Amino acid sequence: MNVIAPIPHSKSKALLEQIPRSKFLMVDRYEQIEGQFNHITQEFKDSTYRILSELAPPIKKFEEIIFFHNPDSLDPKEMVGAFKKFLVDFKIKGRILSQYIPHSAEKGKVYFTLDNFLLWEIMKDVKAKNLAFGKDVGLLSSNDEPAKEFIGITTFSTDFSEMGTLAGKAALSREKISLTLPMELKRRMTL
DSSP: OEEEOOOOOTTHHHHHHTSOGGGEEEEEEOOOOSSOOEEEEEOOHHHHHHHHHHTHHHHTTSSEEEEEOOTTSSSOTHHHHHHHHHHHHTTOOEEEESOOOTTOOOTTEEEEESOHHHHHHHHHHHHHTTOOBTTTBEEEEESOOHHHHHHTOEEEEEOHHHHHHHHHHHHHHOOOOEEEEOEEEEOOTTO
16 A cells, blocks of 8 residues: 655646555545545645634734745645635734744734744744733644644644554555544634
8 A cells, every 4th residue: 555645746646646546545635636546634725714713703802813824835725715715704904924034023913824943933032022922922833743732832733643543544454545634723822
């Protein structure tokens, strides 16, 4: 069994098309290819919109939400559309920036990033300015992990442990599986 987590690339689809469907399990990101195939993946557009909608009340306590998304990154592009729709539907002031300028953290902002290096940079800046998370500044990240839980960062994420367990069972049993795992909100002190 070939267990593959495809990355967004112009050649990905053509390469995946070459693998016999009976020997293929796609995990993590879903790449549309011809025919029936096994997959245990996550979905970004509707899930991001749903999570942001749940967070609308605390986000509205701040002046603005800023989503850092570099169009050249491998971050899911579907999240951009979900973010824009959320801003319009909930009448929330927000913008998308491709990069964070060091030392630019400001009171009254919610920062949303998928990049852990950027996340830590924002946290250092907020701490240096003696601002309080959840009160002066909001912070939202994706892909939950123990460090984010320990520090108290609000995240939303697919359960990657469950994904790995299911993928292992599917690869060993060779049973058919077609599953999109939901994203779950982990509300913590930063928002």
